[in-house]
Amino acid sequence: MNWSVYIILCTDGSLYTGVTTDMSRRYQQHTQGKGAKYFYGRKPKELVFLENGHSKRTACQREAAIKKLPKLKKLELIDLAKPLEFK
Template sequence: MSSWFVYMIRCTNGNLYTGSTNDVIRRWHQHRQGDGAKYMQRNEPDELVFVEEHPDRSEACKREYQIKQFPKKKKESLIKNRYHSPDITS
């Protein structure tokens, strides 16, 4: 089994988008090209700000849903306390 990831992207307007994938780099590039989530087609992605690894798709989806319910302040706290950015945004 391969790992799955929950991620957050900060858009140029400051909003946060939360998603899950088994390939964060591929998904980032899809978002940058305007492919994939409709939200990301309307809101330009600026920076990958959070990545969290999970053992399988089910766990990642559960966590994605949980994070999506958080108020923005709690998401910002999660970003601040749990993430070190790899340089994949080029």
């Protein structure tokens, strides 16, 4: 199965990192406040990073690595991905 790692910019300026096999479904869950406790008190604003082509194992490893980064490094990662078109 094809897994993706993603980062969502929230309305409060925070960044949420996660993994999924269906980005559309997962983003919809987040906008409805479902699926992750993180979104109980905040709303997603925009999908700002999407990295496809992972197995479940590599997606979870990449997610963990991104979550360990300081916010500035995450913003640099997002900026490097800007030319990508998210679908």
